[in-house]
Amino acid sequence: MKIGVPKALLNFYYGPFWETFFEELGMEVVLSEDTNKEIIDAGVRESVPEICVPIKIFIGHVLNLLEKDVDYVFIPRMVSINEGEIFCPKFMGLPDMIRHGLEGLEDKVLTCHIKSESDDISDYSNYLSIGNTLGISKEKIKKAAKVAGEHWKKFRNYNKNGYTALESYNLVYGKGKLKGRNNRKKGIKIGLLGYVYNVYDSFVNMDILNKLKELNVEFITFDMIDEDELRNNIDDMDKVLFWTFSNKLLGAGYKFFRDMEVDGVIHITAFGCGPDSFLGKLLEIESDETQIPFMTLRIDEHTGENHLQTRIEAFVDMLKRKKLKAI
Amino acid sequence: MVKAYVGIDVGSVSTNIVALDENYEVLFNYYARTNGQPLDAIKAGLEKLKKELGNNINISGVGTTGSGRQLAGVMVGADVIKNEITAHAVATTHYVPDVRTIFEIGGQDSKIILIKDQMVIDFAMNTVCAAGTGSFLDHQAERLGVPIEKFGELALTSTNDVRIAGRCTVFAESDMIAKQQYGFSKADIIKGLCKALVRNYINNLGRGKKLEPPFVFQGGVAANVGIKAAFEEEVGHEVIVPKYHNVMGAIGVALLAKEEVEKKKGRTNFRGFNSLQTDFVPSSFICTGCSNNCEVIKVEMNGTPIAMWGDRCGMWKEKVKRAI
Structure with missing residues (x-):
């Protein structure tokens, strides 16, 4: 069957x-x-x-x-x-x-x-x-x-362990290679927030993962972080969100902002997503407080690639020039 | 011969070219309608540059920006190809070092850029809607029979407050027609329109952002004194319009080209003015390699493909890269 x-x-x-x-x-x-x-x-x-x-x-x-x-x-x-x-x-x-x-x-x-x-x-x-x-x-x-x-x-x-869901899928089926660890580049690192179906569907997000790689940007996604750690990061909220994966993203976002281990955070969201209207706002507030730049990339079936490319490039440029200046 | 750095900003509506000398003085400044023919617009601009200054300058670096930056970059042999946000921010901080907020309104897009200590700290661009951009103003000016150059001045003569809906061009237009029927003057309606655009701009792009002075207003639309006045009213503060407000993107990318060439110790990729004689032919085709059916853009120089893009898988892009 x-x-x-x-x-x-x-x-x-x-x-x-x-x-x-x-x-x-x-x-x-x-x-x-x-x-x-x-x-x-x-x-x-x-x-x-x-x-x-x-x-x-x-x-x-x-x-x-x-x-x-x-x-x-x-x-x-x-x-x-x-x-x-x-x-x-x-x-x-x-x-x-x-x-x-x-x-x-x-x-x-x-x-x-x-x-x-x-x-x-x-x-x-x-x-x-x-x-x-x-x-x-x-x-x-x-x-x-x-x-x-x-x-x-x-x-x-x-x-x-730091592999994307796509890499992990290949690895678990015996395809793909293990990468050398601890080869942290001197470049910039961003927190890439979004539901798995927005982050890993390379068609709908215009292949953002490869675009970032081409720009020499390292990234970390929520699914690379342990579930308990995600949860710990939203423990201090009076009331969490209704939706589990939104809470996971929020936990990851709070971790990114508070641990200061990323240079910036990008949130990929689908146009019209209800839960993300809460999530996006909470992340925005956190970005203001921690002064770590935050950008929302909104995708839908009409998304123009040029526009997305310009946004990503401009955001990465901003982070790179900022880092350069800080050194 | 002086060293000159050229910046080319190929936008949807206008193509701008500037040449800066070693001391960042603007030697040449060109602003023309793209008219859907970016290659011709670039050629015309560069030819004018050659005619006016060709014998006195030595082009030491070239940069391109704007939505046509890729094509332009390939054509002239750019040292740097940069997005508009970065280019604009670099230019503005050069002229107004302590700038905090940049309002930029171009032909089909608008953006807001927030700056602190000369660094971009935040930005927003209009997404899909062109309400409140230059194209819309053009269209309305034509409809009212007012030359776009006179649009702003006319707005300043109005003494009446007419509220026009600025959310969407369709509503704005029907609202304007209604107000015309009520008997308001053209000046009143145009002023109402200017205010509506600014309101819409601030609501869309400035939402949730803290806008701090100094404010700088640039882009083609900054020539419009009516919009400038509306901005000043909205933010309650003086708004600076820089002298070269309509070519700031080109200036920014010229500055970046200088930076880049200096990093590379003085070597430029510029193809030279002779390249203008070369035949550049852009074309596009639908790749049928898979079900994505990407529209692939191909640029040929004298019959040889020199750049391709638009393919999601990168197959064509790679092929050309390897061939060169």
């Missing part, structure tokens, strides 16, 4: 888990292609105009999988991975949105309810509904979830 897994949204965080899980169940895993113009165009065409671009892209990936003749498309319902916190409503309603909003998917959405107390979502009870749909025993689900969980932890360990 062919299970399609969209390479969008939280797949940049949980992909290695889900892929391994289905493989362990003896399924053929079919991944959608990397986001490209066709996928975005299809997603934009099939979604309501007001919705944010990451969801439009996800829809494009689902359509891409349909073309590949899969039996099911896996669309989890992400509910919570931390007590008292939830996901953006679009994540919680995603399977329903796809099932009822797109033609030809009524019987093809394979979903499950993911509720967990930590980032580790390997508790088998999350996946029993998949067993029911596919006619697979509880024991098999239990075993597959365990193997997948271990695989995912390896992936996360690479990630937390």
